Structures are given as C-alpha cells and as structure tokens.
C-alpha cells in the first residue's frame with residue numbers, strides 16, 4: 001500500500017524537468033541556447049496513453065480488478081503518538097499512514113497517481129473542481145501581493161478570478177497579454193514581483209494555441225513558474241513534457257467524459273503537492289476543496305479509455321470543420337491548415353491524437369447563432385445547447401453570452417469573442433454521417449422563413465424525436 005501512494009508519484013526517468021531540451025539517455029543533446037521564439041522539437045515524445053498504462057494498477061481489497069473505494073473521512077491508529085506525528089507531517093501516505101481525508105485519501109491519491117502518469121509530472125493531486133485546482137495553484141505559487149502574467153484568452157471563470165477576485169482577496173494582480181507575442185510577455189514580467197505565467201494550452205473558447213516550449217523557456221530564464229490549463233487537450237498535448245512547471249485540469253470535461261462530475265487536478269513536482277497539502281500553510285489543506293473518494297473512483301475508471309475518446313473527438317471535429325469550411329462557413333479549428341496555430345499544434349501535439357474536439361463557428365450575429373443552435377438541438381438532434389465540454393454528445397453554446405460573460409465587452413473583443421461565435425464540443429455518439437446529415441439539415445432550415453418552423457411543421461417533420469421540454473409540450477398538444 002505504501003508503495004502505491006508515494007504522493008501519487010511517478011518516475012520522471014524520461015523527462016529532464018530542468019531543461020526539457022536535454023534527455024537523460026542522450027545527455028546534452030543540444031546545450032546551446034536557442035532563441036526562445038523558435039519552436040523546439042527537443043522535448044521528449046512520450047505517448048500519454050503508454051505512460052498511463054505503465055502506471056501501477058491498483059487492485060481492490062479482495063483482489064478485485066478495480067481498486068476499492070476508501071470512503072472513510074478519518075483513519076484510526078494503534079498508538080496515540082502516531083496521530084501527533086501525522087499532524088506535524090512526520091508520517092504520511094509515503095509511510096502508508098493517513099489521518100484525515102481532507103488532506104490525503106488513498107482513492108483520491110490513486111487518481112492523482114494516474115494524472116501524474118498521464119501528464120508526465122512527478123506528482124498530482126485531485127480537487128473538487130477545476131476552479132479550486134487553479135485557485136490553489138495560484139495561491140500557493142504567487143502569494144499575497146504577487147503578480148501574474150496571463151493570457152488574455154482564458155475561460156471566463158479563470159479570467160474573473162485573476163482580474164477581480166484575487167485582486168480584492170489578496171492583492172494578487174494580473175497583466176493580461178497576447179501570449180503568442182513573446183516580446184510582450186517578456187516586457188510584462190516584473191523582476192521580483194511576477195511569480196507565474198498562466199496560459200491555457202488551447203484557449204476557451206477561441207482555440208488559440210500556446211507556444212508552451214517557448215513560454216517555458218521564458219519562465220525558466222526569468223525564474224518564474226509556468227502554469228498551463230490543459231482542460232481542452234488531455235492526451236493531445238502534454239504541457240509538462242514541453243517544459244511547463246504545473247498543469248491544471250478541469251476533470252469535469254473530457255477526462256470525466258460523461259458530464260456527471262465536477263472535479264479538478266494539479267499536476268507538478270512533489271514539493272508543490274507537499275506544500276499544497278501542508279497542515280501549516282497548504283492552500284488545499286487549509287481551504288479544503290477536497291475530492292470525494294467516490295468521484296475519484298469514477299473518474300479513475302474512465303482514464304483507460306480517454307485516449308480512444310480523445311481520438312474520436314478529434315476525428316469528428318476535423319471532419320465537421322473541414323466540411324463546414326467547404327460549405328463556406330466561418331469555422332475556427334486548429335486542425336485546419338489555415339488556422340494560425342496549425343503548425344504550432346502539429347509540432348507540440350502528441351502524434352495520433354489529432355487536433356482536439358473543440359471547434360468554433362462564427363455565425364456573424366447572436367440571433368443567427370441562437371437560431372442555428374435551436375435547429376441543431378430541437379429539430380435535427382445534432383447536439384445539445386449547454387455549457388461545458390468533453391461530453392459524448394455535442395454541446396453548443398454562444399460563449400459571448402454564456403461562459404465568457406465574466407469578461408468586459410472590451411476584454412471579449414481583445415480575446416476575439418464575438419456574439420455570433422458558437423463554441424462546439426464535438427461528441428462521438430451516433431455515426432459521423434448521421435450527425436453530419438443532421439448538421440446540414442439544420443443549416444438548410446436557416447434558409448427557410450420563420451413561418452415554416454412553427455410547431456406543427458416541426459411535429460410533422462420530426463414527430464416524437466423533438467427533445468426540448470418546451471417543444472415536447474407543443475408536440476404533445478399537436479399529436480392529441
């Protein structure tokens with residue numbers, strides 16, 4: 001048991017964290033400093049699925065093929081003094097001792113071990129949500145009065161955390177920049193004050209791709225930490241293998257895959273996890289966004305098929321993006337050769353995983369975007385109007401009026417979020433051709449006059465397949 005906990009630690013034998021350009025096998029392959037504007041190809045290519053499969057498999061207490069769920073909040077000991085030693089940090093999971101599940105729980109640590117293997121970090125710790133993972137990582141690494149340089153293209157919640165909440169709560173200030181303008185990034189880093197560079201691998205919702213090797217080089221040079229939110233691209237990109245110090249995740253998305261859990265993870269060095277879980281001054285231990293052991297078990301069971309799911313998300317998104325473009329639609333997808341970061345993602349992405357399951361469609365106006373989404377959900381059943389992402393069904397939302405409303409209009413404009421932008425998390429249920437036919441049908445309905453879309457026509461066309469609650473009422477009324 002002790003062996004398996006070890007702070008969810010995995011071997012870093014394949015990765016040299018100090019300088020990802022130097023592999024352990026090959027020694028100093030390329031010690032010469034390269035200009036940081038170059039995309040380097042010296043990082044270690046490790047298939048994250050292989051890394052995950054190499055991590056220790058945890059069996060159940062009675063030899064079950066699945067691990068057992070440790071549902072206890074508290075743990076008993078045989079000698080009274082052990083409790084004291086646990087509380088002052090002399091004993092812990094590495095010695096197979098647990099004291100209280102807000103700090104360490106064996107099942108949650110197992111999921112952490114898998115996440116560390118997936119992301120190629122020394123350790124990982126799972127939390128109650130993606131936001132709590134982000135908040136704890138920032139609080140621990142920046143501290144009161146510190147400064148962050150962050151991408152101007154971030155998930156609305158993270159943007160609000162940095163632009164407002166952390167300023168009021170503890171004086172942490174953030175400068176938002178175009179992360180692909182490396183000179184701007186460098187010039188905003190304040191010596192002694194800036195502690196963190198913060199970026200999303202692929203930004204929510206605009207799908208801007210971060211040049212992680214270059215940002216990692218800048219962070220190293222300036223002695224600060226690079227935190228990367230990899231929520232959009234698990235398996236597809238491995239930020240820590242590209243030099244990032246910390247990788248955060250909302251596990252609520254692709255990693256859970258079923259839109260039935262809210263969860264997060266922080267992947268990084270063992271020393272970071274130790275500091276986060278310290279009884280004395282750990283951001284996680286003291287603010288307490290603990291993951292429930294049952295949630296950890298559920299998510300852990302889904303990691304083995306994450307690689308398959310991500311590949312299918314990518315395949316579908318690539319097919320739809322290509323066909324949408326052919327139809328003359330304004331589609332944003334990093335897999336398309338004309339996306340400004342297509343070659344960047346091709347060079348930093350893990351081979352075989354594609355370009356991700358997220359695409360954006362710019363319909364010009366909010367009204368047109370809403371109309372298309374309504375047809376796609378209520379008439380042709382292509383997908384569902386909902387926030388979030390990574391589900392097996394396609395999810396669609398207008399980010400400008402939903403998940404990015406935390407940004408001020410001028411911040412949204414800077415980030416490239418127009419009101420007509422539909423963000424799609426492309427699912428894999430049904431067949432590709434079936435779903436594409438549904439998309440084309442909805443598009444065709446956009447050409448028709450509104451009167452053609454009254455309830456009777458909908459019922460006649462699609463009968464009992466109408467799914468929204470309000471339309472279901474209409475449907476029942478007209479089939480009476």
Ligand SMILES: Cc1ncc(COP(=O)(O)O)c(C=O)c1O
Pocket residue numbers: 129130131132155157158200204229231232249250251252262263264388
């Ligand atoms: C990129 C990104 N990071 C973090 C979060 C927050 O995750 P959670 O909802 O699990 O707290 C989200 C949520 O949408 C997100 O899109």
